[in-house]
Amino acid sequence: MTRSVRTRRPVRLAAAGAVSLLALSACSSSDDSGSAKSDPSASASAPAKVSGDITVFAAASLKESFTALGKEFESAHPGTKVTFSFGGSDSLAASITGGAPADVFASASPKTMKVVTDAGGNATAPATFVRNQLEIATLPGNPDKIASLKDLTNKDLKVVLCDKAVPCGAAAEKALTASKLKLTPVSYEEDVKSALNKVVLKEADAAVVYKTDVKAAGSKVEGVEFPESAGAVNDYPIALLKESRNTGTAEAFIAFVRSAEGQKVLTAAGFLNP
Known part of the structure; x- marks a missing residue:
């Protein structure tokens, strides 16, 4: 009889403990859930999807x-x-x-x-x-032997510049003014790609464009650096x-x-x- 009571009591205690733990776990879960829902910073901190x-x-x-x-x-x-x-x-x-x-x-x-x-x-x-930075774009092989900004003032050359209102044109004007050089181009182009294209199509002997445009054109043109460009970087x-x-x-x-x-x-x- 006594043994039977001692055997059942731990079982009842264990069962009660399990119920208590389940109840505490449920309360904890419920509290955490409520906290997440009521905390606006939880969703605000999540990065917005880029789309x-x-x-x-x-x-x-x-x-x-x-x-x-x-x-x-x-x-x-x-x-x-x-x-x-x-x-x-x-x-x-x-x-x-x-x-x-x-x-x-x-x-x-x-x-x-x-x-x-x-x-x-x-x-x-x-x-x-x-x-x-600016660079001079010439025909492939540089047949006119252009080596400087001053060489572009040769009246026998057909030179193209960007319009003065465009950044590449303003930079070219700044370099020419600093060098006290006067250049009359055959045309002023609306953007740097248009100026470069004149040389690519052999409609001009040279153009003052950006180094990046000369590089992008590859073998279609040849680039000539000039020191005055250092004072006209955009x-x-x-x-x-x-x-x-x-x-x-x-x-x-x-x-x-x-x-x-x-x-x-x-x-x-x-x-x-x-």
Whole structure:
């Protein structure tokens, strides 16, 4: 009899303990669940998913590198699409201030970016992400033996410049003025790609463009460096546009451009570090 009681008592205690533990566990689970639901920071701290389309307005000289960066960005963020509009920075700035829909603006000079930021604060916190330097593009093999900026003043040469309102044209004008040289080109082009193309098509003997454009053209042209270009280096700022309809993805693209991975692509294209 006594043995029977001693045997059953531990069982009853164990059962009671198990019930208590289950009850405590349920309460704890319930409390944690309620805490997670009532804590707004739990969901606020989770990063927003990068998705959707963005439109990037970018200087013509960025065409090759930004096209490559766009593909890499889309690959890293499935469900995104980056559409580019390349052109002269002044024309792009005018389009933005005129109401053209875009999410990001990458300009070839702070001056053209300022046009946008001054127009009702259309762009937010521009940041320089690369710099670019001028170079002379000549016909393959440099048949005219162009070796300096002064050589371009030869009246027998057909030389092309970017329009003075475009950053590459303003930089060329700055270099010529500093050298006290006067050059009358056969044409002023709307952007750097148009100027370079004149040489590629053999419609001009030389053009003052960016090093990056000479590099992108490969064997179609030959580049000639000139020391005066060091005093006319252009900073390239990039900014989120306030009218962006997809700020999360736009900001992610800007961050990607400025990242070590993005800078690697840009420096490989011939751009200088900011």
